[in-house]
Amino acid sequence: MTTVTPVPVFTLYGESLNWPTPDLLHCESIHSRSSLYEWHIRIHQHADIVQLLYLHKGSAEIEIEGVKTHVSQACIQVVPALCVHSFKFSPGTQGFSLSFSSPLVALFEQRFGQPLEVLARPGCLPVNASRHRINALFSTLQSEYEGDGLAREMMLHSLISALLVWLNRQCCASDGGVQRPQRNKAVMRQFSKLLERHYREQLPVTEYARRLGLSVTHLNTLCHEFHGASALALMHQRLILEARRMLLYSTMTISQISEHLGFSDATYFSRFFRRQVGVAPKTFRSAAASASFSLEKQK
Missing domain, CATH: 2.60.120.280 (Regulatory protein AraC)
Incomplete structure (x- = not known):
């Protein structure tokens, strides 16, 4: 599997130090x-x-x-x-x-x-x-x-x-001043952390629910309440976010991105991306590159 960091990660921009001061x-x-x-x-x-x-x-x-x-x-x-x-x-x-x-x-x-x-x-x-x-x-x-x-x-x-x-x-x-139950907020926060940690593994919704101590129905209810989408939709959104990042900011091939995100093959990844975004990954990357080029020419 190809391992890359497509976007630079800094502590503070342009610095390689872990943290420049004793303060937090x-x-x-x-x-x-x-x-x-x-x-x-x-x-x-x-x-x-x-x-x-x-x-x-x-x-x-x-x-x-x-x-x-x-x-x-x-x-x-x-x-x-x-x-x-x-x-x-x-x-x-x-x-x-x-x-x-x-x-x-x-x-x-x-x-x-x-x-x-x-x-x-x-x-x-x-x-x-x-x-x-x-x-x-x-x-x-x-x-x-x-x-x-x-x-x-x-x-x-x-x-x-x-x-x-x-x-x-x-x-x-x-939010209109509406205060949601703190326990439900904490559960959704934990779900977000789990999703961030495991989205590339493409775990089933049942596994996320098990780790949170919830039924799939309850997890989906909370996801709809807080995010307006099902747990599966949120999992797909996280994958698409990372796919967009890699298409925009890296030179990885479609096959490499597919593998990096845990898809079994590039064809399936391309179909998934098109279904979620409306265009194929290659088209998305080309359109983004053309837009950036046009902006540079206007300067």
Whole structure:
């Protein structure tokens, strides 16, 4: 089986160090890193880091899992661990990048008493009327992070708590304020972790249900409640997400991708991809390459 890493994996973009500071977080201005790379942070991902990108002034083209969005209003982009992403900023863009290691996320989830779902999925949250408060919060965070004042860690954690409360409130507001039972949320979170760990093995739904201590019917009910799709559909979506990534960002052949994703043969993989996406893998790759070429010619 061919083993590749089609998308670069960094701790912080462009760095090979495991973690640059003794802290469990890292805070920096957009200018400090992006200006070193001509304001273009290219496609990459982080294995166990959640990032919050705060855009205060300027504009950016944000690409998340192959989908590009142009943003010019003040906002916070959530980038979960393992999410493939890139940023292309207009020169002089102002804002901050805040990175959390997994242990720190776990610590704050323990303090909140529940999973911070707002950090588990990519999303772009406009700050709207909270712009001045959010800007002051990030500015103070960076100042504290770079300093060595008395009770520095306590101050940093207090500021992060305030930021996470704000983000969580936006998440709840977008869900209409509906609070689902915490146990069901925990089950779905565990299902997501199992799926992330085993999607290439293409385990049957019955095996996921067994490991979660549920019936297949109950698992499907929860999947429909939280995601609007069956467990099998979610398993297929995860396979397609990885297939799209590899077609977009790697030079692997269709046969190699098929093998890497656990399909018995490339023909079956191609039929599966066409059924899910609407076009064959080769057509999808060619169309993406043509679009990128056209964009480059327009610059």
